[in-house]
Amino acid sequence: MSVVALAAKGLTKRFGGLIVNHNIDLVLARGARRALIGPNGAGKTTLVGLLSGAIRANAGTIALFGDDITRDNPARRVKRGLVRTFQVSNLFMQLSILENIFLAVSEQAGVTRDLWRPTAKRGALIECADAIVEGLGLGSDRHRRIAEIAYGRQRLVEIGIALALQPKVLLLDEPAAGIPTGDVGILLRAMEALPPDIAILLIEHDMQIVRRFATEVTVMVQGRVLATGAPADIMTSAEIRSVYLGAAGQARFGLTADHA
């Protein structure tokens, strides 16, 4: 029996009368490669918000490796190893790529309470940040400010910050959104290079990426979990096709399913 990394039970979130997450159960085993798909407005990003602590749930519990973290604030959840990225880049715009990554590295290393030793003397930490920058193919821009680089490159910095935090469970909210097609390979390679025992929940619309990366798929529709299963089963399920994909989607999906 594999170890349960993240377990959410009965998560519910209402905004006024609108129920955006309704009684969601989600279990990720250690090392899971789970994709979360669903049409726009299905509540996927809200679910990531609930799991990461950015949004408070109206009901339900969240456990990380058996510990209840429902009441932990986002910072505590990160310290416990639950890390997320953002659908829209959320970075330190006036700082360089290396400085962005360094902020996460130094927080993870627990040195920010040191008021005395100069940062530049922390060679190992700077090298560690730089290795992440290099690994994402951002080496040529390492000293440029985020505000000066292309949006697709900013998305990679977002991943870099998550990597620097050494997560046990990683929530990737549409990491490929805004990345030029040519750079998606770098992103995928970075994702595939992650330590195998990290549990990953990937929100993604691009089915090519889902197929390549995920071993399990969860489908959300209108705030509920519709189904969870192997990618091939999910993509051939008639019910999911009709509820989620619609006519246009079926055509597109049918095409990709044939390749499988």
Next chain:
Amino acid sequence: MTLPRESILSRHRIGALEPVWWLLALLVYFVFPKHLAIASSVLIMAMFALSFDVVLGYAGILTLGNAVFFGVGAYAAAWISIAGWHEAITGAFAAAVVSALAAGALGPFVLRLTGLPLIMVTLGIGVIFFEAANKAAWLTGGDDGLSNIVLSPLLGWFRWSLSGGTAYLYVLVWLGLLFALIRRVMASPFGVALQGIRENADRMRLIGAPVLRHLVVSYVISAFVAGIAGALWTQTNAFVGLGVFSLDRAIDGLVMLALGGVGGLYGGLIGAPVYMLLKHFSQEWNPHYWMFLIGGLLIFVVRLGRGGILGVLGRVLSQWLGPRPVS
């Protein structure tokens, strides 16, 4: 790996032009022996502006309340002397510790706020302290202030001369020590984290940073510096009055910093003398309309020359010397 000069990861490096400022400050002692009293007050205001730079320039805290810590330090220094402790250095240090404690008590409540509410609350706290000092005349002397402040000779040797020579060097050494201390702290990973909070506090929380704790620490450091500035104000004037708590002082400090340039630690050191000299000469030029000149210059520097005087100087220098090498 070599970091570029302007990287916030390599702030411990001392720039080529930095010693110039300190040499000029020392030169003032020899060249203007008749103006050392006013020169001391310029240094004290520079120190006060430096305290603003820690919270505003590094941590991004928009506060108008730093005059509270200047005032607390100023009155504490007076009480220490009146209570019978006449040694200046330990007196100033103890007074600043009182300021720092006040910041440690206020910070956890105040620093949960940001933006306009933060400005308003710090403004409110400033007004409350001013009024409290005004009403508690038995403690503060009210409108009359406290004037029977006596200091023993500095280090048991140097007398506090009427010309203010000893006082000037005393203030300059304090400023140098505090500046070195703050430069060191701001170059640490803590200083880097503060700048992360300034850029994007929410994101810092989501990488697991104790944002409020960092902010309170920066607030305490800033209050300590403001407290020393206040204590030196009392010690060099041998007097303290309600003016130390006034909103004008907070605004003066802020204007000096903005004029010099925010976030580089030298902003206050450049802004304070420029502002005070300008004030002096424009008042001489026209005692009624001098504020127009100050206001106009402020708009000009902040609007056209982003980054204050230092920002303009930096751009001129890089134009002149060519672009800075990267990596």
